[in-house]
Amino acid sequence: MNFATFDLNLLRVLDALFREGSTVKAGERLALSQSAVSGALSRLRQGLNDPLFVRHGNRLVATDYANGLREPVREELERLEQILAPPAAFDPATACGAFRIAASDFFADLLMPKLGDLLQKRAPGIRAQLVDLVPHDYVASLEQRNADIALIPDAAMPEWVNRAPLFHSPFKVIARRANPGLSGVIPGAVMPMDVFCALHHVLFSPEGNLAAMGDAALAQVGKKRQVAMTVPVFSGVCRAVSESDLIALVPAQLAEKVAPTFGLRVFEPPMQIDPPLIIGIWHKRSDRTPLAVWMREQVFDLLRALEV
Known part of the structure; x- marks a missing residue:
């Protein structure tokens, strides 16, 4: 068998045939026609170089080779189902992990004490880390500092970055x-x-x-x-x-x-200085990561309260 060209969808058909012992009933389980299941069985036989099933009265009986595949195929399909299942509801009280914030030390005073108190009370298993911004290229902090968010003055962003306005800083x-x-x-x-x-x-x-x-x-x-x-x-x-x-x-x-x-x-300063807008930025790859989503919400809520 050439695994590179093998259609893994056929494993679902094989599992249904093991369970049902009939191309008709396997088709009903998979919402496929009987002819579609028969065609898939033919491809399986060709790909695996074995008859796989022989007819015994009204039922299909697995060959010895096929019987050896029954449990491994079922276990692998169940494992894939678990891997691809939507993530469980996020519970900050039991969550564990780390969240890295790239920012100037300005935020060591204005963010980290309140964030530390919040995490101690609501998410004691989550560790917050404040790291330096990358000089001259703040956006690069998301990659070079492996930061989950960066807190920076407003600027044009590349396509792969998401942003949220937080507060003005006069x-x-x-x-x-x-x-x-x-x-x-x-x-x-x-x-x-x-x-x-x-x-x-x-x-x-x-x-x-x-x-x-x-x-x-x-x-x-x-x-x-x-x-x-x-x-x-x-x-x-x-x-x-x-x-x-x-x-x-x-x-x-x-x-x-x-x-x-x-x-x-x-x-007050004697000259007019337009207050910069401070924004939070993050890589789009973590848009739906449960821990990152929850932490962004907590950090951004704390920072928006700094608007004067």
């Missing part, structure tokens, strides 16, 4: 409470442009760039700021500001979250 200025350059400036108010440009800045940049969205916004009004250092993680930016007279532009949600912990004051 900017605030942070400074330590004792910063002498901000004497008389009321927290929550707009930081004067001359003060903003005179003070030295910490810039978040994983790549070490010396300019970002804030600099583009300043350039539109003919201004520049003084970048004293770059730091690849937001936690480092906040720490540097809290222990020096440097200031920084950071996402508003992060500023409000960490200000009490780091002893910071928060101000």
Whole structure:
């Protein structure tokens, strides 16, 4: 037998013949005509080089060779049925697995504590992992970081990626409470442009760039700021500001979250910066994966609550 050209559908006919002992009844079981079953039996005999069944009165009796196939064929068909059956209903309480989230460390403060609490209460067998984005190519995080989702600023996506809008991320200025350059400036108010440009800045940049969205916004009004250092993680930016007279532009949600912990004051920037839309992206191959679907829903619900 040439297995490469063998029609596996014939195994269903063979199993029906074993069960029924009749081409007519086998046809009824499979919703096929008697002639179709007879034709399939002829192909089976040719392919397996054995008569398979001999007529004994009104019944077909399996040959010794065919009898040896009876249980293995039935077991394999049942195994294939189980493999191809729809997945069972997803139960987070008993589910086990891992879910990888590629994002900046911004989300270590704004997502992971709440997600950790949620998983501990509702899905203790699921492990959440926050990993770095791939620099310069955030979409590649889905492949190179083996991430289930990536949390990134809105951008054009390739055809194989799905996306969900989550929240807008405006900017605030942070400074330590004792910063002498901000004497008389009321927290929550707009930081004067001359003060903003005179003070030295910490810039978040994983790549070490010396300019970002804030600099583009300043350039539109003919201004520049003084970048004293770059730091690849937001936690480092906040720490540097809290222990020096440097200031920084950071996402508003992060500023409000960490200000009490780091002893910071928060101000409005003096220039207009369009708040980027943060989106979640994932590979289309996991559109219907039960664990991935449930985890996306939990993560996205937590993040949509950050809209200001």
